[in-house]
Amino acid sequence: MKLQFKTVVLMLITSVLSHGQELSKIEMDEKHTIYKESFATDSNTTLVLNLESTTVKIVDSPDDKVHIEYTMEFNNYRKKRIKEAINRLKISGKKEGNKITYTAESRNMFHRYDRHYYFEDLLIGRLAKKDSMRFEKPKVVRKSLDSIVEEIKQSDFLHRKRMLRAINREPRPVKQKKNTKLIISKMEIMVPSHIHVRATAENSSMYFESDFNNRLTLNSRNSKLKFKSVGNSLNVLDVDNGNFWAQDVTDGSYSFANSRSVTIGKLSNAKINSEFTKVQVGEIGKNVTLVDFNSEYFLYNWTKDFERFELTSEYSKVHLFSPKLDYHFIAFGNNTKSFAGPHQVNMNITKKNEKGKIMERKSKGDSHFSGEIYFDIIHGIIYSYLNE
Amino acid sequence: MKQDIRDFFKEAEELKTLPENHRTEFLNKLKQQSKRKINAKFWLQVAASIILVTTIGYGLYNSSLGRQETSPIFAEVKAIEIEYLENINTEWEKFVAIADDKALVERFRKKLDDLDKDYKALSEQFQNESENILILESLVENLQTRLQILKDIQEHLKILNQKNEHEITI
Numbered sequence: 001m002k003l004q005f006k007t008v009v010l011m012l013i014t015s016v017l018s019h020g021q022e023l024s025k026i027e028m029d030e031k032h033t034i035y036k037e038s039f040a041t042d043s044n045t046t047l048v049l050n051l052e053s054t055t056v057k058i059v060d061s062p063d064d065k066v067h068i069e070y071t072m073e074f075n076n077y078r079k080k081r082i083k084e085a086i087n088r089l090k091i092s093g094k095k096e097g098n099k100i101t102y103t104a105e106s107r108n109m110f111h112r113y114d115r116h117y118y119f120e121d122l123l124i125g126r127l128a129k130k131d132s133m134r135f136e137k138p139k140v141v142r143k144s145l146d147s148i149v150e151e152i153k154q155s156d157f158l159h160r161k162r163m164l165r166a167i168n169r170e171p172r173p174v175k176q177k178k179n180t181k182l183i184i185s186k187m188e189i190m191v192p193s194h195i196h197v198r199a200t201a202e203n204s205s206m207y208f209e210s211d212f213n214n215r216l217t218l219n220s221r222n223s224k225l226k227f228k229s230v231g232n233s234l235n236v237l238d239v240d241n242g243n244f245w246a247q248d249v250t251d252g253s254y255s256f257a258n259s260r261s262v263t264i265g266k267l268s269n270a271k272i273n274s275e276f277t278k279v280q281v282g283e284i285g286k287n288v289t290l291v292d293f294n295s296e297y298f299l300y301n302w303t304k305d306f307e308r309f310e311l312t313s314e315y316s317k318v319h320l321f322s323p324k325l326d327y328h329f330i331a332f333g334n335n336t337k338s339f340a341g342p343h344q345v346n347m348n349i350t351k352k353n354e355k356g357k358i359m360e361r362k363s364k365g366d367s368h369f370s371g372e373i374y375f376d377i378i379h380g381i382i383y384s385y386l387n388e
Numbered sequence: 389m390k391q392d393i394r395d396f397f398k399e400a401e402e403l404k405t406l407p408e409n410h411r412t413e414f415l416n417k418l419k420q421q422s423k424r425k426i427n428a429k430f431w432l433q434v435a436a437s438i439i440l441v442t443t444i445g446y447g448l449y450n451s452s453l454g455r456q457e458t459s460p461i462f463a464e465v466k467a468i469e470i471e472y473l474e475n476i477n478t479e480w481e482k483f484v485a486i487a488d489d490k491a492l493v494e495r496f497r498k499k500l501d502d503l504d505k506d507y508k509a510l511s512e513q514f515q516n517e518s519e520n521i522l523i524l525e526s527l528v529e530n531l532q533t534r535l536q537i538l539k540d541i542q543e544h545l546k547i548l549n550q551k552n553e554h555e556i557t558i
Contacts (some may be wrong), residue, residue, distance in 0.1 A: 014504045053513075053522050130460070203513075203522045222510070222526035242527065258503065258533050276499060276537045293495070294541060315492065315544060337547060379489075381547055 028073035028184065030082060035070040035091045035104075044098045045191040049199040051206070051223075052105040054187060060210040061190035066100055068093060068189050075182040085183070104187060130314050141320045142385060143300050148282030149265045152245045155226065156205075159243060159261065201225075216252075233267070256295075268303075284309055292316045302327070316380045322386050326367045331359040331375035331382070340384040465514070465527065472531035476500075479538035486545055496541065503534050 041047075047066055049056075054317040061067060069194040070091060074082050078240070090105035143151075151158075191197060192213060199206070201220040211229035218225070218237045227246035230288065235252025237244075239259055247265040256262050256274040268285030283301040287308065288296070302309075302323035310319065331338075332355050355378065364367055375382070480500070487493050507530045514523050 053517065053520060055522075117488070160521075160525075163521075163528050191476070203510075203526050205522070222506075241503075241526070241533065258499070258537070260529060260533055260536070276533070294537070294544075306470075315541070317544060335548060335551075379492075379544075379548060381544060 015347040017318075028075045028182065029077070030075075031071060031073045032082070032086060032090060033069070033071050034086060035068060035093065037068050037093050039066045039068075039093075039095050040064065041066055041100070041101045041192055042098070043194050045195040046099050046197055047191060047197045048099060048101040048191065049189070049197065049201075050101070050103040050105075051201045051204040053104040053203045054104045054206040055185065056104070056187045056207070058189050058190060058191055058206060058208045058210075058212070061192040064192050064194075066189065066191060066195070068102055068187075070104065071185075073184045073186075076179055077181060077183070102189070106185075119314045140298070140319055140383070140385075143280070143298075145265060145280065145282040145301055148263060148280060149247050151280075152226070152247050152263050152265060155243070155261070155263065156224070159224065175313040211248075213250075215320060233269075258332075266303075302370055304370050308372050308374065310374045310376075313314065313378075313380055315376040316377065317381045317383070318375075318377075319383045319385065320373070322361075322384065323370045323373075325370040326363050326365065327373060328363040328369050329359070329373040329375075330357065331377055332357055333375065333377040333380065334358070336377050336380040336382065338382040338384060340386065461524075465524070468528070469531065472535060476531070476534050476538065479535060479542070483538050483542050483545075486542060486549075492541075496537070499537070500534055503530055506530060 006353045017286055018063045024172070027309060041064055045066075072086065074085075076233070077085075077140075080195075088106075090103065093100070093102040095101075104372075122351045181373075191214060196215040196217070198217045199219070201218070201223040204220075205224040206220070206226070208225075208227045208230065212227060213229070213232055215232045216230065216236070216237065220238070220242055221240045223239075223242040225237075225242070225246075227249075229248035229250060230246050231248070231250025231252055233251045235254075237252065238255045239257070241258045242254060243261045244254075245261070245263050249264050249267045249270050251269045253271045254273070256272070256277045256279070258275070259277040262277055262279040264280070266284040266285060267281050267283070267288055269287045270289075272279075272290045273292075274290065274295045277295040279295060281300060282290070282299040283303060284299055284306050285303045286306055289310045290305070290313070292311070292313040295313075296317045296319075298319045298321075300321050302325075334353070334355050336358055338359055355376070358377075359375075359382070483496065484493060507527065510523060510527050510530065514520070514527060517523050
């Protein structure tokens with residue numbers, strides 16, 4: 001198993017490296033700088049981002065300034081068409097007092113899935129030809145933290161593939177032949193670590209390429225958010241529809257509604273409010289609280305000192321993979337069913353409205369005590385996986 | 389037959405003598421003739437222009453409509469939309485039939501209404517930004533989400549409502 005994993009990782013590294021080399025081979029006719037500006041900041045600065053139908057990459061700033069650069073490259077497009085494409089973009093940036101506002105709205109007819117690539121998409125397109133990345137119907141088995149992180153890394157491609165298949169299209173790698181019409185957009189924002197970022201994103205993609213510990217207030221709708229590490233005690237993220245992928249969530253408050261894919265590697269010191277969402281967590285750490293309505297949770301692994309985990313839910317489905325070390329589990333509620341293992345079924349139901357203790361697994365004291373799992377659950381289904 | 393060429397010139401000189409009112413007669417004739425010709429030509433041109441403009445305009449209008457309607461991606465998205473909406477309606481009816489929690493039904497009704505409003509706004513945007521992959525993804529995901537949450541809740545309710553011999557009431 002370990003050998004297989006190493007082989008897959010090696011293949012991935014090789015493919016990413018070779019794709020990186022191929023990227024540089026794409027030669028484009030024209031490059032236009034749509035927007036380029038740098039803004040000085042201090043500890044009171046807020047960066048306001050208004051994004052619509054666009055893709056942005058956010059990285060660490062090398063200095064104390066916010067640097068924004070948006071370029072578009074064209075291949076085999078007539079001057080008139082290029083001018084039209086650029087004119088249809090609504091890009092603006094300004095600084096007023098301590099507030100920097102950047103707006104990027106892309107209302108463009110040139111977004112054809114097979115012609116217009118955001119810089120990040122190029123890699124996605126290239127990965128498409130790899131047979132090793134085929135879709136598989138997910139099985140409910142304990143996933144390791146590493147496999148969840150790998151899933152997050154590939155998430156863009158898997159998502160794009162799923163979407164294109166839904167409209168009977170196959171993702172295709174970028175092939176540059178003579179006379180190929182091609183557009184490559186690249187929007188990059190460099191953010192210093194001390195400023196507050198307030199962002200709204202609609203039908204957009206935000207890729208946070210570095211660990212992001214700035215204070216972040218984010219409202220996203222129909223958008224894709226991808227983080228390495230995100231965490232700040234003042235973080236408030238509201239994700240409506242769309243997708244959220246983070247290798248590490250270390251702090252803050254997060255709301256998810258109608259999101260088909262929320263995948264988190266490590267989760268700690270966070271409050272999550274969710275509804276109608278599918279959430280996978282690779283490893284649960286300290287002080288995690290979930291409040292949910294009708295979502296499906298996959299809680300795969302636990303740190304050795306997660307201390308306390310709380311879930312308050314209604315009509316939720318929880319796949320609970322038990323901690324490998326000693327722990328205490330207690331559930332209060334009513335009208336809830338619990339399935340432990342493939343055949344054994346334990347039913348715990350109170351038809352009345354009052355809640356009662358419906359399940360408990362006491363600490364055995366035979367190994368290091370890792371923490372308490374507390375459920376307040378009504379109309380729920382709990383699938384417990386003990387030794388998987 | 390030989391002829392003296394000078395005789396020809398003499399005849400030509402004689403022919404040059406014109407009647408006294410020839411100028412007036414000529415001008416009258418010319419006036420009448422040109423008046424008739426200009427009128428006919430003008431109306432003919434107007435008619436031709438109207439026909440031409442109407443034909444081209446109608447053709448262009450039809451072709452632009454046709455382009456949008458027959459665009460493969462528009463057609464496919466429309467087909468997907470019809471299929472999904474039919475399934476969503478069917479699943480909604482099935483859900484309402486098995487759900488005995490009114491608050492739950494209301495919560496789902498509101499959620500589906502919100503998603504439907506969102507979908508309509510996205511569709512409008514899609515008309516102006518055809519083939520924008522980001523909008524396309526949002527459209528497809530909206531339909532998939534609606535269908536999935538309805539299927540999931542039915543499965544959930546079926547499991548909750550299953551009778552089991554090992555049932556324990558606390």
